[in-house]
Amino acid sequence: MTLNRRRFLGTSAVAVTLGAPMLKAQATPRVVVVGGGAGGATAARQIAQDSEGAIDVTLIEPSRTYYTCFFSNLYIGGFRDMNSIAHDYATLAAEYGINVVHDWATGVDRDAKVVALAGGASVPYDRLILSPGIDFVEGSVPGWDLSAQTRMPHAYKAGTQTALLKAQVEAMPQGGTFVMVAPPNPYRCPPGPYERVSMVAHVLKATNPTAKIIIADPKPGFSKQALFEEGWQKHYSGMIERIGPDFGGENTSVNAADMSVGIDGEVIRADAVNVIPAQKAGLICAAAGLTDGDWAPVVPATMQSRMDENIHILGDATQQGDMPKSGFSANSQAKVAAMAIRGALTGSRVFPARFSNTCWSLIDTNDGVKVGATYEATEEKIAKVAGFVSDTGEAPELRAATYEESIGWYAGITADMFG
Amino acid sequence: MRRLVLAALLAWAPLPGARADQVAVPLGDAEAGAEIFRQCRACHHVGEGAQNRIGPHLNGLFGRPAAGLPDFDYSDSMERAGADGLVWDLEHLHAYIENPRSLVSQTRMVFPGIADATQRSDFLAFLRRYSDDPANIPEAAPTALAVEIVLPPEVLGLEGDAEYGAYLAAECLTCHQADGGNDGIPSITGWPDEDFVVAMHAYRQKLRPHPLMQMMAARLSDEEIAALAAYFGDL
Structure with missing residues (x-):
């Protein structure tokens, strides 16, 4: 099909009307980004870099040091140290001129177009980007709440939680039991829990080979299942047992006081428990009135909130269609949103949205697998149009190359996020 | 239809x-x-x-x-x-x-x-x-x-449109590093245009075996490949 110029530049036409009052005030348009992860940091950097000073960019992120969730499983497995997944915002501030504010965004006054910060300040915007990641659904695992997170870590936001879980795995007695309570769909990083099990098994195989791993899983199936199960059989035979919904895996409760897990009425005493609860959009989305159910619906071609055209939402928090919740997806969506926002605020050219994602997972040393897809915007959703997945039975050389490739991707995406 | x-x-x-x-x-x-x-x-x-x-x-x-x-x-x-x-x-x-x-x-x-x-x-x-x-x-x-998009000339600009190339390249830069770093994923900066174009066409035709690159190349038109070659060639 052929897009005519008027239609193609529709976003820029919006900019003219929205831009008019700002021109009157002679002000540089302001973009405020909440959340400095794969979505927010990428968007802030893209806008600051490409607008060359024509847009004033503020990034609000509570942490001074950001630990990527992607590759945090490799830290658990001993393949990365914590330092290697830690990043700061110094380059974004110094080289891209982004105003980096370390504070919590607590709410959005959408009429006044102002973000409220926990520290008391308020930050006005012309366009707002929310990329807050996930929060947990209270009560989704009976017996678990945030007060239990030191005894039974979720480790699904990287940093101290990840370090805690690794320490607990390493402290397990010989022949002990590790239990993962896997999350229901949809959740951040579809292969993540299963890569994590692989990494825990890798540690235990070396130091505690008679230990057991139990996965209580509410889902009938999961991403790369055949690849993971083949790998577990090959590398960790007899160590890992997954209890799916056919055997009561969806009927799981925990007791942090005595470190027990109930699966369909049967109580298991565990030495380390990783509870990954059900998830929802980062709290600010609901606080700003931008959620429908647990997630924030967006317009596929621009990542604008369906509820407020001056707000774009990125990454895990969104309900957008077929893209998995992943750092790669958030990075991809950030580029589309950055282009749309620059088009709206400065009249720069807007090209058709294109999205992609690839998730690499490590099963054991030099045994990497991947799944990837391309996506495009339909009216209704971001829809998958093509994809690929690693095959079972691949040669060791290919698996090693896939792992090497994931290391390259990590270097690439973190440079793309943090400069 | x-x-x-x-x-x-x-x-x-x-x-x-x-x-x-x-x-x-x-x-x-x-x-x-x-x-x-x-x-x-x-x-x-x-x-x-x-x-x-x-x-x-x-x-x-x-x-x-x-x-x-x-x-x-x-x-x-x-x-x-x-x-x-x-x-x-x-x-x-x-x-x-x-x-x-x-x-x-x-x-x-x-x-x-x-x-x-x-x-x-x-x-x-x-x-x-x-x-x-x-x-x-x-x-x-x-x-x-x-749906295959045919961009009209006034939108796409000339062959090797650098601005369009920069947008398309954003997708490549999730994995390939802008500074030419090549740990695990090859550097694609500073190539002669022709080498770049030939390589991308080979992925698009699935002559080169890498499934991820085949997928990425599959949705690039000739003009888009040219734009990318121009962008990365100058990086």
């Missing part, structure tokens, strides 16, 4: 600025497909709790190998197709629904087929609802068809 469908979609955008970039269309009209499925229900069930009847249930059909349900008694012909590697994807389902015996000679499915391609698309769009969701299982079957 696809142009008409897309034109219809573009006409009712909910937000200003939201409509310009749609470059994929749904597999078909799933609601219309639900009506078509009525004639199948005597033998096939689909949806929550669906069980095998005279025919196998159709939950999770997309991506299932032929004769892939262990508890269903398939014809020898269907078993053979499965052993030969037939997997139910959109293309093969289209062929099978158009004329079952063209694909599986002695299938037990007594059904003359649906001759009309639009009706088949609608029907398969309906059935696609009952297979895995790519948001949860990224390798699940696609849910839309890419």
Whole structure:
């Protein structure tokens, strides 16, 4: 099909009307980004870099040091140290001129177009980007709440939680039991829990080979299942047992006081428990009135909130269609949103949205697998149009190359996020 | 036909600025497909709790190998197709629904087929609802068809449009580093244009084996490859 110029530049036409009052005030348009992860940091950097000073960019992120969730499983497995997944915002501030504010965004006054910060300040915007990641659904695992997170870590936001879980795995007695309570769909990083099990098994195989791993899983199936199960059989035979919904895996409760897990009425005493609860959009989305159910619906071609055209939402928090919740997806969506926002605020050219994602997972040393897809915007959703997945039975050389490739991707995406 | 469908979609955008970039269309009209499925229900069930009847249930059909349900008694012909590697994807389902015996000679499915391609698309769009969701299982079957975009010259600019190249390149830079670093993923900066273009065409034609790069190249036009070559060549 052929897009005519008027239609193609529709976003820029919006900019003219929205831009008019700002021109009157002679002000540089302001973009405020909440959340400095794969979505927010990428968007802030893209806008600051490409607008060359024509847009004033503020990034609000509570942490001074950001630990990527992607590759945090490799830290658990001993393949990365914590330092290697830690990043700061110094380059974004110094080289891209982004105003980096370390504070919590607590709410959005959408009429006044102002973000409220926990520290008391308020930050006005012309366009707002929310990329807050996930929060947990209270009560989704009976017996678990945030007060239990030191005894039974979720480790699904990287940093101290990840370090805690690794320490607990390493402290397990010989022949002990590790239990993962896997999350229901949809959740951040579809292969993540299963890569994590692989990494825990890798540690235990070396130091505690008679230990057991139990996965209580509410889902009938999961991403790369055949690849993971083949790998577990090959590398960790007899160590890992997954209890799916056919055997009561969806009927799981925990007791942090005595470190027990109930699966369909049967109580298991565990030495380390990783509870990954059900998830929802980062709290600010609901606080700003931008959620429908647990997630924030967006317009596929621009990542604008369906509820407020001056707000774009990125990454895990969104309900957008077929893209998995992943750092790669958030990075991809950030580029589309950055282009749309620059088009709206400065009249720069807007090209058709294109999205992609690839998730690499490590099963054991030099045994990497991947799944990837391309996506495009339909009216209704971001829809998958093509994809690929690693095959079972691949040669060791290919698996090693896939792992090497994931290391390259990590270097690439973190440079793309943090400069 | 696809142009008409897309034109219809573009006409009712909910937000200003939201409509310009749609470059994929749904597999078909799933609601219309639900009506078509009525004639199948005597033998096939689909949806929550669906069980095998005279025919196998159709939950999770997309991506299932032929004769892939262990508890269903398939014809020898269907078993053979499965052993030969037939997997139910959109293309093969289209062929099978158009004329079952063209694909599986002695299938037990007594059904003359649906001759009309639009009706088949609608029907398969309906059935696609009952297979895995790519948001949860990224390798699940696609849910839309890419539409080839021909950008008019005034939008694309000249061949090797650097601004367009910069936007397209943003996608490459998630993995390939702008500074030419090459740990695990090759550097693609500073290549002669011709080498870059030839390599991308080889991926697009699947002559080069890497599945990720084949996928990325598959949706690049000649002009887009030229724009990327110009962008990375100068980096």
